[in-house]
Amino acid sequence: MLSISWINLIVPPIAGGVIGYFTNDLAISMLFKPYRPVKIGDYQLPFTPGLIPRNQERLARRISDAILGSLLTPEELENLARRLLQTERVKAAIFWLLELTLEQVKSQTEQRSAQVLANILRDLFGQSLPRLVKVWARRNDFLETQLNQIFDQVLVELQFSEDQAGKLADWLLQVVLPPDRLRIALIDFLTDRNIEILDERLREKTSGTYWILANLFGARNTLLRLRDYCVHEREECNQRLGDLIIALGIRERLLESLQNITLQSLPTATTRQLRVLFQHSVRDYIQRQGLQFVQGFSQTVDWDHMALTILNRLKSSTTLTQSLVVVSEDLALVLERYLERDLELIVEKAIPILDLDTVIMERVKATSPENLEAAIQGIVKTELQAIVNLGGVLGFLIGLGQTLFLAWQG
Numbered sequence: 236m237l238s239i240s241w242i243n244l245i246v247p248p249i250a251g252g253v254i255g256y257f258t259n260d261l262a263i264s265m266l267f268k269p270y271r272p273v274k275i276g277d278y279q280l281p282f283t284p285g286l287i288p289r290n291q292e293r294l295a296r297r298i299s300d301a302i303l304g305s306l307l308t309p310e311e312l313e314n315l316a317r318r319l320l321q322t323e324r325v326k327a328a329i330f331w332l333l334e335l336t337l338e339q340v341k342s343q344t345e346q347r348s349a350q351v352l353a354n355i356l357r358d359l360f361g362q363s364l365p366r367l368v369k370v371w372a373r374r375n376d377f378l379e380t381q382l383n384q385i386f387d388q389v390l391v392e393l394q395f396s397e398d399q400a401g402k403l404a405d406w407l408l409q410v411v412l413p414p415d416r417l418r419i420a421l422i423d424f425l426t427d428r429n430i431e432i433l434d435e436r437l438r439e440k441t442s443g444t445y446w447i448l449a450n451l452f453g454a455r456n457t458l459l460r461l462r463d464y465c466v467h468e469r470e471e472c473n474q475r476l477g478d479l480i481i482a483l484g485i486r487e488r489l490l491e492s493l494q495n496i497t498l499q500s501l502p503t504a505t506t507r508q509l510r511v512l513f514q515h516s517v518r519d520y521i522q523r524q525g526l527q528f529v530q531g532f533s534q535t536v537d538w539d540h541m542a543l544t545i546l547n548r549l550k551s552s553t554t555l556t557q558s559l560v561v562v563s564e565d566l567a568l569v570l571e572r573y574l575e576r577d578l579e580l581i582v583e584k585a586i587p588i589l590d591l592d593t594v595i596m597e598r599v600k601a602t603s604p605e606n607l608e609a610a611i612q613g614i615v616k617t618e619l620q621a622i623v624n625l626g627g628v629l630g631f632l633i634g635l636g637q638t639l640f641l642a643w644q645g
Contacts, residue, residue: 244603246632247641255630260623267611270604287611288604295599299592316581352542354586363534368529382517385512391498400493404486414476418465425462430455446473 266287273283371377394405396515401620434455465472480486521528602610 245638248631249634251632251634251637252627252631255417256623256627258630259626263623267604267608274343284604287607291604291607292596292600295596298373298599301593302595303592312585313606322567325570326563327569329566333563336505350539350542352539356542357533357538360536361530364533365529368521369407372518377518377521379514382514386422386513390513391506394497395493397490397494400490404489407489408480414473414480415469417476418469420474422462422465425458426464428460430462433458 265285267285269283269285270288271284273280328433436456498509599607
């Protein structure tokens with residue numbers, strides 16, 4: 236009798252604890268399992284699949300609504316963007332990109348990089364620049380400052396040195412005005428008409444001794460003999476003219492004259508007029524032939540060699556490397572000013588483009604029930620185990636209450 240009474244007293248708490256523990260554990264397991272429907276023939280067993288796999292699409296929508304409605308609101312996204320796009324972070328990112336680009340250029344094959352740069356330079360100077368020059372040349376102030384500077388600092392102060400003047404004087408005497416050319420010029424000048432005119436003018440305009448000579452002897456016979464001498468005594472005439480050039484010191488006179496040629500000796504008004512004329516001449520030339528000149532100049536340049544030279548210089552340029560910091564800082568400040576004004580509008584436009592709700596729903600729906608269970612268990616494993624343990628404790632307490640009740644009735 237005592238043994239039966241003892242069993243009646245001990246069994247309810249134990250049975251209640253076991254039932255409560257395993258019931259809660261089964262309920263939690265039924266949230267996830269089975270992962271797929273279980274069928275007997277055409278009949279699908281109830282509670283299959285588990286609660287979460289069966290309602291995974293609705294769960295995905297609820298998670299998406301909860302995240303975008305409470306966590307990733309436009310205000311929070313804007314604050315997040317401000318934290319991510321702080322000036323120092325943006326500056327570091329831009330500097331890293333510029334440095335990476337520079338390293339990429341350095342690591343690429345020279346031929347490939349040079350070809351790209353050569354094509355850019357060829358298009359710039361052969362196509363784009365001529366069109367721009369053609370448009371700019373229509374302006375009245377086109378290159379006005381630059382041309383004035385060239386005129387004032389170069390042309391006005393331009394003066395031949397002694398060596399330059401000497402070479403130019405020799406060129407004039409040997410190429411422009413050699414004895415043979417002077418002889419031909421004399422023959423061309425001493426036509427019958429010109430001789431008659433000279434003879435008449437000497438007779439009319441001279442006075443004194445020259446009038447007697449002009450009227451008694453006349454200049455006509457002398458000029459005719461000079462012309463015949465130049466025509467028939469070619470070599471001897473050339474020799475005499477050469478000796479005459481030396482005797483008269485023509486080279487020294489040319490040398491002195493060339494050295495004294497400078498725009499500084501001209502009156503100020505004349506210099507100003509020459510400067511205006513210089514501007515108009517250059518502008519007219521560019522308007523008429525500037526396009527052909529630039530295109531022709533571009534065709535004569537070896538752009539491939541020039542591009543290769545530029546790249547080699549960039550690879551060893553410390554100035555370029557040092558300027559990356561300044562450039563990245565300036566770009567970061569520009570971006571900061573832009574974001575201060577338009578960040579809210581950017582975030583507003585970015586949210587529909589990102590389509591975060593669809594992304595979250597698709598990711599949740601694409602997650603397998605096994606991975607979903609592992610994820611949830613990883614987050615609330617301790618809490619779920621506490622619920623199971625609580626079920627066991629409650630079952631035990633209920634059984635213990637029943638035992639106390641039986642003991643009180645006995």
